[in-house]
Amino acid sequence: MNDLVAAVRAFVDDHVIPAEPALHRDLRAVLPDLRARAKAAGLWALGHPAELGGGGLPFADYVHVNEVQGRSEYGQLALGTHSLQDSLMLHRHGTPAVRDRYLAPLVAADIMPSFAMTEPGLSSSDPTQLRTTARLDGDEWVLSGRKWFVTGAREAAYTTVMCRTEPADTPAHGSFSIILVPAGTPGFRVVREIPVLGIDHGHYELAFDEVRVPADHLVGPRGGGFRVAQERLGPGRIFHAMRWLGQATRAYELMVARLLDRTAFGERLADKQLMQQHVFEAHAAITAARLLTLDAARVLDGGGAARVEIGVVKVVGARMLNDVVDRALQVFGAEGLSDDTPLGFMYRTARFARIYDGPDEVHIQSVAKALLKERS
Template sequence: MPTDTPGYTIVRETPVLGLGGSHCEVRYENVRLPAQNLLGPRGQGFVIAQKRLGPGRIFHCMRWLGQAQRAFDLMCRRLHERRAFGEPPAAEQLMRQHVFGSYAEIQSARLLTPHAAEAIDAGSQARVEIGTIKVVGARMLHNVIDRAIQVYGAAGLTPDTPLERMYRHARAGRIYDGPDEVHIDSVGRRIPGVYAAGGTWG
């Protein structure tokens, strides 16, 4: 739809957690378009969007893995550079727990992501795989960055590191492309449904 179409109005750009990004509130008032502007059959817009959203969510997960790895690297370096009471934080058991938790979550998401992509390549709608990786990937990113900020302390909340900006993007990731709760509900409904029909999952 051309942006000069009568009835189409961009009301405002809406920053997300203080970050701009061309997300806009749009108003449609009696908008009319010629049939040749349709991207597919009338009434199939949601179906078309869903076909695009699946691979798009996998792309998000791939980017999230890169961001998480960066935060993990920053955290692990900081554990050796910083000195607290004469010892590097890397010597503390709780900090080692941060390292373990982050490593385990990154590796889990790293394995689930290509698994979902393979399901799509095989011709499946992969709703369970995609819903799972969207939730696991977003939570993983949020958790890894959160731990890295804890290790940096107050510096992690400032623009001195990329972590504060990464954290805001990570938090939004648990909402855009469908909030976690929607995907959890969908996966939690689909898998038992297969068993109810006499099948198994795995």
């Protein structure tokens, strides 16, 4: 296992990170070559089940791979693990027609997926408020509504959409379903790309205007959207946390190298106590977040729901990433604010982490309620 992790790290450091400037400019022009190299090196889709054409790594092993591939924002895309959540969702819950059409090309990265939950104009951290609807009309679902911050939707072969399908008197958590909408379906429209903190980062607003799809494009049971989505999002938050560790470790390494190399007022920055504090705090934050994340993975791998553990690592991991990258940027000074280092891009993407997949406040509240309930 250690050799595999080392091989993935070497691939990311030697191939993906040097390509980052080109990837920032034109993702599609650079990715095919990186993916071909990953496949040739036997590093493709390591976390996907073997029966789907992946590496078949157990979850507890894959989290270590996910950390080192997270050293680059593009590691997942280059190594074919970006589709893991969607592949598992279709494998477990897709109808035969959907699986036959999409699953193999999804794992091979011949197509891209997207997942639409968040909606404009409401607090989407409470998904029971979602307003996009679907009604069954004969042998077709008819979808109407809007979604936004949908990652990769413009290039995706399909978008899986969380929408209300049940009558108004149905309990909230049994009112929603997930329906797969193929790209190009009439009435399905990409409204705009949404720059995030100044980065064109592949997030889109979508419109569904009486979009008709076959009834067999339902993913999971009717009214079971929350269960399917939670099954998808829980492990995904651990994957996020491990990738954040990879990003933070890279920022830490850049910071340490800078401290050892740079001098000010006749001595190395590394010899100054305030700079040493940055090293201590960053190391402590990374180590603590890693242990919490591995513990959450252990509980989930053992069959537990791990809701408290996952909620904790979502908040702690996002805070850790923001803190470590901020410290590295401070050590670099003005140069860190420029594009001469990767820290400016990392700093902006780190800030996303405290909002997507649920803002900190929601996870803090849900974890605290669960912990208090244990004692009441």
